[in-house]
Amino acid sequence: MIEPFATFLAPFVEFGFMRRALAGCLALSVSAPPVGVFLTLRRMSLMSDAMSHAILPGAAAGFLVAGLSLPAMTLGGLVAGLAVALLAGAATRATVVREDANLAAFYLISLAGGVLLVSLRGSQIDLMHFLFGSVLALDDAALWLLGGISTLTLMALALIYRPLVMECVDPLFLRTVSRSGGPVHLAFLALVVVNLVGGFQALGTLLAVGLMLLPAVAARFWTRDLGGLIPVSMLIAATASVSGLSLSYHFDLPSGPAIVLAAGALYVASLMVGPCGGLLRRLVRTRHLEA
Amino acid sequence: MSVAQQPAPIRLVGLTLGYDRHPAVHHLDGTVRSGDLLALVGPNGAGKSTLLKGMAGEIRCLEGHIERAGALAYMPQADEIDRSFPLSVMDLAGMGLWRRSGAWRSLRRNSQAIETALSAVGLEGFEARPIGTLSGGQFRRALFARLILQDCPVVLLDEPFTGIDARTVDDLLALIAAWHAEGRTVIAALHDLAQVRAHFPSTLLLAREPVAWGPTARVLTQDNLARARNLSEAWDEGAPICAGPQAAGAHAHDHAAHGPGAHDHHEDAA
Numbered sequence: 001m002i003e004p005f006a007t008f009l010a011p012f013v014e015f016g017f018m019r020r021a022l023a024g025c026l027a028l029s030v031s032a033p034p035v036g037v038f039l040t041l042r043r044m045s046l047m048s049d050a051m052s053h054a055i056l057p058g059a060a061a062g063f064l065v066a067g068l069s070l071p072a073m074t075l076g077g078l079v080a081g082l083a084v085a086l087l088a089g090a091a092t093r094a095t096v097v098r099e100d101a102n103l104a105a106f107y108l109i110s111l112a113g114g115v116l117l118v119s120l121r122g123s124q125i126d127l128m129h130f131l132f133g134s135v136l137a138l139d140d141a142a143l144w145l146l147g148g149i150s151t152l153t154l155m156a157l158a159l160i161y162r163p164l165v166m167e168c169v170d171p172l173f174l175r176t177v178s179r180s181g182g183p184v185h186l187a188f189l190a191l192v193v194v195n196l197v198g199g200f201q202a203l204g205t206l207l208a209v210g211l212m213l214l215p216a217v218a219a220r221f222w223t224r225d226l227g228g229l230i231p232v233s234m235l236i237a238a239t240a241s242v243s244g245l246s247l248s249y250h251f252d253l254p255s256g257p258a259i260v261l262a263a264g265a266l267y268v269a270s271l272m273v274g275p276c277g278g279l280l281r282r283l284v285r286t287r288h289l290e291a
Numbered sequence: 292m293s294v295a296q297q298p299a300p301i302r303l304v305g306l307t308l309g310y311d312r313h314p315a316v317h318h319l320d321g322t323v324r325s326g327d328l329l330a331l332v333g334p335n336g337a338g339k340s341t342l343l344k345g346m347a348g349e350i351r352c353l354e355g356h357i358e359r360a361g362a363l364a365y366m367p368q369a370d371e372i373d374r375s376f377p378l379s380v381m382d383l384a385g386m387g388l389w390r391r392s393g394a395w396r397s398l399r400r401n402s403q404a405i406e407t408a409l410s411a412v413g414l415e416g417f418e419a420r421p422i423g424t425l426s427g428g429q430f431r432r433a434l435f436a437r438l439i440l441q442d443c444p445v446v447l448l449d450e451p452f453t454g455i456d457a458r459t460v461d462d463l464l465a466l467i468a469a470w471h472a473e474g475r476t477v478i479a480a481l482h483d484l485a486q487v488r489a490h491f492p493s494t495l496l497l498a499r500e501p502v503a504w505g506p507t508a509r510v511l512t513q514d515n516l517a518r519a520r521n522l523s524e525a526w527d528e529g530a531p532i533c534a535g536p537q538a539a540g541a542h543a544h545d546h547a548a549h550g551p552g553a554h555d556h557h558e559d560a561a
Contacts (some may be wrong), residue, residue, distance in 0.1 A: 041376055162394045165376075169373055169374065169378055176348070176349075180394065190506065
């Protein structure tokens, strides 16, 4: 029993770069999944996908100015993502068009701008780097960034938790008792952007969404209440990070996709055997209760 | 609480509310007196919900304005509540404590108040139930518990009894009567005229234009109801720009036609 377990953890004991990758992924595992939980509960799962595309032109602009520089690309991604989130949020509140439609419009503009920028300069290899990440090459700056994003996310969620829940459940009610609905919503969108930007350092823009959403969706099969969803989603994300990294080392796989595929496997397993609405539960007919 | 000393909680001044420039409530003037128990009555499309939305600050006035004094609680007709959200009945009702607890203060100190409110609407023992498992009537009761906890001097209810069984309606009417006795102002949009006659001392009969406003018995006459029915429901895409309440003649703003009780509710409301 101990032997396979030791093999599983060996790369983290042996290699510094694996430990750094693990630290980065674990930091992301406690911050991105809670954001994903709120996204799925608001039926905005696909919004994170749109946002990850919206970040592209910012990162590309940073890349154009400073080459493969972490601060420049992060800053660019943040600016582009926040701009799209704020513009879509503001347009939704000021007009009759719904948020998903506004977001689609703004992210398409942003994405097209990004593709245009990238095509002006830059080789395909460089582009692949920030689309698919380089978790095995996290330097100190990137680790600080991931840790900072994680801390910021948890603190911000604690601060806006109650109004955010009210915004999700009954936005009209929150509007009648408080003006905090707008700022809370925008703060939440900002957290989505910040986590995606953090994720694209470790996993790449496309796969950052995976660590945000897959654990959140999988958690729904294990618990019904919000107080349970958040820790369970974090646990699933952490498990996916460890096993994904270990598998990528042992089988010589690219690490970003390995982590997301591990999260995907956990999602499929939850879908099958999860006690809250899992498929297996449906096959076994239990006798109904008296009242 | 002496009603006479209270300032008017809601005053409507030349109020026109609507959508896309088409008025749904047209040139409405009047004052809701403090402690009033007012029914809003009118055919579909008469502007009852629109008026309540306007009072709650949900939509902007096309013309005129609404003067409000103090906090109000509003229960919309079609709530935007996501019932699949994993939230307990206790948490839903507890939202009513927002003004006291804000974003960070613990609700645990007020759990007694929440339980009392839930038992007042007959939902004791439902505290831990997820909101998605409640029936329509039970859910309405939970929303009423939230209204109790909001503890506002003015309560706006938009068709609060739609799809509710008779016993629950009686319970909720008793709750509204208790609010009235406490001196709160309650305004409710309703369709059941017998209910309005039995429980609501004053009524505003709307048909986009105000038809009559005053003591219920003098408002809900055959004559007034027939006139409310006749006022057209359809909105006209090619309608001309309204010249305002002063324009007499062809435009249906002849205020004399609103009949007795239209604007004299200040004096004769019992």
